[in-house]
Amino acid sequence: MIDLTRNNEVRARNIERCRERGVILPTFEQMRDPSRIPQEVQDRLRKIGLWDVDPANLFRITWKNEPIDRGGTYGGVNAFEIPSSITGVQARIIGLVGHWFPTGAHKVGATYGCLAPSLVRGGFDSQRQKAVWPSTGNYCRGGAYNSALLGCDSVAILPEGMSRERFDWLRNIAGEVISTPGTESNVKEIFDACHEITRTRGEEVVIFNQFEELGNYLWHYEVTGSALEEVLAPLAAAGMNVAGYVSATGSGGTLAAGDRLKQRYPHTKVIAAEALQCPTLLRNGFGEHRIEGIGDKHIPWIHNVRNTDMVVGVDDADTIDLMRVFNEPAGRAYLARMGVDAATIDRLDKLGISCIGNLLAAIKAAKYWELGPDDVIITVFTDSMQLYNSRITEEQERNGALDEIGAARAVARALEGQGIENALELNYYERLRVHNLKYYTWIEQQGRSSEELNAQWYDRSYWTNVQESVHEIDAMIAEFNAEVAAG
Numbered sequence: 001m002i003d004l005t006r007n008n009e010v011r012a013r014n015i016e017r018c019r020e021r022g023v024i025l026p027t028f029e030q031m032r033d034p035s036r037i038p039q040e041v042q043d044r045l046r047k048i049g050l051w052d053v054d055p056a057n058l059f060r061i062t063w064k065n066e067p068i069d070r071g072g073t074y075g076g077v078n079a080f081e082i083p084s085s086i087t088g089v090q091a092r093i094i095g096l097v098g099h100w101f102p103t104g105a106h107k108v109g110a111t112y113g114c115l116a117p118s119l120v121r122g123g124f125d126s127q128r129q130k131a132v133w134p135s136t137g138n139y140c141r142g143g144a145y146n147s148a149l150l151g152c153d154s155v156a157i158l159p160e161g162m163s164r165e166r167f168d169w170l171r172n173i174a175g176e177v178i179s180t181p182g183t184e185s186n187v188k189e190i191f192d193a194c195h196e197i198t199r200t201r202g203e204e205v206v207i208f209n210q211f212e213e214l215g216n217y218l219w220h221y222e223v224t225g226s227a228l229e230e231v232l233a234p235l236a237a238a239g240m241n242v243a244g245y246v247s248a249t250g251s252g253g254t255l256a257a258g259d260r261l262k263q264r265y266p267h268t269k270v271i272a273a274e275a276l277q278c279p280t281l282l283r284n285g286f287g288e289h290r291i292e293g294i295g296d297k298h299i300p301w302i303h304n305v306r307n308t309d310m311v312v313g314v315d316d317a318d319t320i321d322l323m324r325v326f327n328e329p330a331g332r333a334y335l336a337r338m339g340v341d342a343a344t345i346d347r348l349d350k351l352g353i354s355c356i357g358n359l360l361a362a363i364k365a366a367k368y369w370e371l372g373p374d375d376v377i378i379t380v381f382t383d384s385m386q387l388y389n390s391r392i393t394e395e396q397e398r399n400g401a402l403d404e405i406g407a408a409r410a411v412a413r414a415l416e417g418q419g420i421e422n423a424l425e426l427n428y429y430e431r432l433r434v435h436n437l438k439y440y441t442w443i444e445q446q447g448r449s450s451e452e453l454n455a456q457w458y459d460r461s462y463w464t465n466v467q468e469s470v471h472e473i474d475a476m477i478a479e480f481n482a483e484v485a486a487g
């Protein structure tokens, strides 16, 4: 469960810090529904940029930011459809757009979900401790950013192989950046770095481990889940079938939105995507891959595996090839010749590499279940090409610029040739196999209990208790804000 026991001494210091810095904290309810955000906050947002290090930007941790770089307030959920002219399937495929969060990625929300309960109960001392954000990239960017808004020190931990854009930006925001060996599939090395920092610095640091913090689960269940519901409600009302939700799994947080969707539309399939080159859910496998942001070789503690209906292995070569088609001039010209409309081509840069992976997993699921025009699959475009332009430059340096033949081959192979291979529908015992894999990471290595592991599987109230804790957390945030204002 999310620890909500109070430490009043630390809590008082956090209140003092927030008062000094003019910080008020958004509730989960406000992130879901920004119309509840006070007018004076909205007036302040009209004067600042989306990425500015200004505490008012905590109120931009929502899917409903106006899609502009400066001065925006709120509109509907940012989302768009990838048409059949690209996907080649009749089912409609829609993605929420993470580009319009501060830091350009939805993970800033997950970090807030972990940080806020700790701040308002006094679990983390913003005056005396450093917040440590272990990540394969965007989570530590979001965590360092939120720490900067609060004026507290942070340590970002991420693998050395991540994109240059991530490191460049982090160095300016985080107090300290620790790079660990390898790429995104080297999560064990990240955990080792956390143990090391705890051993050497003790009380000086608090680790917000996204792979086990239920605040990450809760933020996506509440905020991403309700954004999905909002996009789908008019379609469902018009008679469309909500067929599936696709999310690549890194920490497993984004996947939690599927738990909410299943409560609303019980027949909806939750589809977890991973890199075929590191098929942990698919085959208990391991390996290196190039889909940045999805960390593997273990099952995150916060993944509610009982609700996962399908696992899809996406070939990372397909994601990289399509990244080039979607973003290089010859690729875009080829898409136009295929009949893809100009507005869609213009928006394709809003899909980062793992988003292309999500799109491909959605296509595979649509083919697997033979979905038609009355079916909709929804997914999440977590971040955009803003964070990966250096990857295109690297590809061009290695293989030359994309030409028309290259674009045609990539589309034929990665889109039209996408079949139902490496899509595994999980029966009860396949799910249990995946769930049981948690044992080796979490019980053997990370000190969790097998009783809790069993509770995650057998106790039906385990996950609903986490979901319901949002009411208590929101009440604690409101009380905290009131004390900040009263000073």
Ligand SMILES: Cc1ncc(COP(=O)(O)O)c(C=O)c1O
Binding pocket: 105, 107, 110, 136, 137, 138, 139, 248, 249, 250, 251, 252, 253, 254, 255, 292, 293, 294, 352, 354, 355, 382, 383
């Ligand atoms: C680009 C990108 N895609 C996908 C994910 C996976 O999201 P989650 O950690 O919620 O499973 C992440 C996580 O950091 C990410 O940065």
